Amino acid sequence: MTRTRIPVLPRGVRLHFDKVRGKNVLLAPERALFLDDIGHAILSEVDGQRSVAQIARHLAAVYNAPEDAIAGDITEFIDDLADKRVIGFTDA
Amino acid sequence: MRDAVQIPPPIALLAELTHRCPLACPYCSNPVDLTARQTELDTATWLDVFRQAVEMGVLQVHISGGEPASRRDLVDLVKGAREAGLYVNLITSGVGLTDARLAALDAAGVDHIQLSVQGVTAQMADWIGGYKGGFKRKMAVADKIAETGIPLTLNAVMHRHNLGDLPATIDLAKRLGARRLEVACVQFQGWALKNRGALQPTREQVDMAKKVVAQARADNRGTLVIDFVPPDYYSDFPKACMGGWGSTGLNVTPDGRVLPCHAAETIPSLSFQSVTEVPLADIWYKGAAFAAYRGTDWMAEECQTCDRRDVDFGGCRCQAMAVVGDAAATDPVCRKSPHRHLVDATLKAEAQGAERGTEQRPGDKDFTYRSFPEQV
Numbered sequence: 001m002t003r004t005r006i007p008v009l010p011r012g013v014r015l016h017f018d019k020v021r022g023k024n025v026l027l028a029p030e031r032a033l034f035l036d037d038i039g040h041a042i043l044s045e046v047d048g049q050r051s052v053a054q055i056a057r058h059l060a061a062v063y064n065a066p067e068d069a070i071a072g073d074i075t076e077f078i079d080d081l082a083d084k085r086v087i088g089f090t091d092a
Numbered sequence: 093m094r095d096a097v098q099i100p101p102p103i104a105l106l107a108e109l110t111h112r113c114p115l116a117c118p119y120c121s122n123p124v125d126l127t128a129r130q131t132e133l134d135t136a137t138w139l140d141v142f143r144q145a146v147e148m149g150v151l152q153v154h155i156s157g158g159e160p161a162s163r164r165d166l167v168d169l170v171k172g173a174r175e176a177g178l179y180v181n182l183i184t185s186g187v188g189l190t191d192a193r194l195a196a197l198d199a200a201g202v203d204h205i206q207l208s209v210q211g212v213t214a215q216m217a218d219w220i221g222g223y224k225g226g227f228k229r230k231m232a233v234a235d236k237i238a239e240t241g242i243p244l245t246l247n248a249v250m251h252r253h254n255l256g257d258l259p260a261t262i263d264l265a266k267r268l269g270a271r272r273l274e275v276a277c278v279q280f281q282g283w284a285l286k287n288r289g290a291l292q293p294t295r296e297q298v299d300m301a302k303k304v305v306a307q308a309r310a311d312n313r314g315t316l317v318i319d320f321v322p323p324d325y326y327s328d329f330p331k332a333c334m335g336g337w338g339s340t341g342l343n344v345t346p347d348g349r350v351l352p353c354h355a356a357e358t359i360p361s362l363s364f365q366s367v368t369e370v371p372l373a374d375i376w377y378k379g380a381a382f383a384a385y386r387g388t389d390w391m392a393e394e395c396q397t398c399d400r401r402d403v404d405f406g407g408c409r410c411q412a413m414a415v416v417g418d419a420a421a422t423d424p425v426c427r428k429s430p431h432r433h434l435v436d437a438t439l440k441a442e443a444q445g446a447e448r449g450t451e452q453r454p455g456d457k458d459f460t461y462r463s464f465p466e467q468v
């Protein structure tokens with residue numbers, strides 16, 4: 001995946017705060033993926049408007065971390081979810 | 093006894109709204125003793141069950157049956173489940189879902205639809221489902237689902253007579269725009285157990301299917317997710333049934349009994365509480381049926397000491413009951429089970445039945461189609 005692609009949560013996939021367990025979870029067809037803080041931070045930025053590179057720039061600023069490393073982590077995370085078809089891209 | 097704090101809250105609820113269904117699949121996972129319409133829970137009770145489930149920590153409800161569309165209040169139930177805070181997955185054969193109903197379900201917020209297919213041709217599908225015209229109707233429904241944009245999983249139940257159609261099944265999933273395809277080889281419980289001899293695939297079919305799935309996964313990466321449930325009689329280790337008894341999910345029957353797994357009623361030593369009498373949380377945390385095979389204390393020695401103990405949890409209790417006659421036995425599919433020879437003997441006998449050919453169709457008399465004791 002190139003970092004210019006724009007990720008989006010497709011229909012039937014949504015972020016949810018699980019009050020009983022006190023955890024963030026991504027609800028999707030036949031799946032409930034519990035998220036750690038980083039996963040939740042990334043998915044909260046996925047809006048179907050901004051590219052992976054733009055999200056990386058934003059999170060690098062927020063967490064005061066090197067942009068390139070962050071972009072690598074985000075790419076890996078999103079690629080994995082795209083393989084599971086719980087993330088899509090606006091151009092696909 | 094373990095105390096309540098050690099028991100995790102359930103994640104998923106299987107709501108079997110009804111056992112009524114226009115189809116009569118000979119492998120239906122409903123119990124052989126089907127529940128009649130008159131004893132089904134009413135709308136208000138189901139909505140209360142959904143609210144209780146959310147309070148307990150359930151995240152997803154699988155609305156199933158029978159055919160859930162046989163319930164007149166299906167749209168209200170989907171709407172109520174969404175409002176309660178659940179992710180709503182509808183499991184349907186599609187037959188009986190009118191366009192208007194589908195539009196109403198869409199508006200009610202159904203999150204995902206799992207559509208079962210009995211075959212890739214009308215000849216096969218209608219023969220297996222025991223319902224003429226079912227396939228045509230289902231394909232029309234599938235096109236409508238695609239139009240709405242509701243994510244679709246195709247659930248193909250496979251067995252000796254259609255496992256050879258696996259490539260065509262994958263093509264069908266792609267043509268319908270499904271996000272996921274579940275290739276579910278028949279599990280021998282309920283009606284399927286009655287028809288095991290007529291449904292058991294051959295080893296050659298299973299080996300071929302594994303290759304087809306591996307290739308298709310590589311070819312369709314990122315567009316179609318393929319889940320493959322192999323027929324477990326040919327496996328060396330059992331499946332992790334329910335992710336461990338009483339640990340992730342529960343099942344409510346049409347008349348309100350709460351089961352740790354959909355086939356749990358085949359275990360005669362267990363008795364089940366009903367949502368009409370006991371709060372759902374009490375059934376989950378304190379009910380004897382849920383406690384029966386929770387954790388590892390009940391397990392046989394080979395499981396207690398096994399490195400797969402926390403991977404497959406000793407396998408399926410209902411399969412142990414059906415094959416060994418003891419629900420606390422190690423799943424007889426396991427190579428370490430002292431009863432594995434029973435499974436091997438069954439396979440050998442059933443392979444002889446298959447010698448007539450995997451494509452050749454037996455007459456209808458070779459199947460026991462699922463049916464109610466009398467017309468309902």
Ligand code: SF4
Nearest residue numbers: 113115117120158185
């Ligand atoms: S398996 Fe067949 S008969 Fe059973 S509920 Fe599903 S469609 Fe109906």
Ligand code: SF4
Nearest residue numbers: 395398400401406426
């Ligand atoms: S011995 Fe028990 S835990 Fe080990 S693989 Fe067999 S069934 Fe699973």
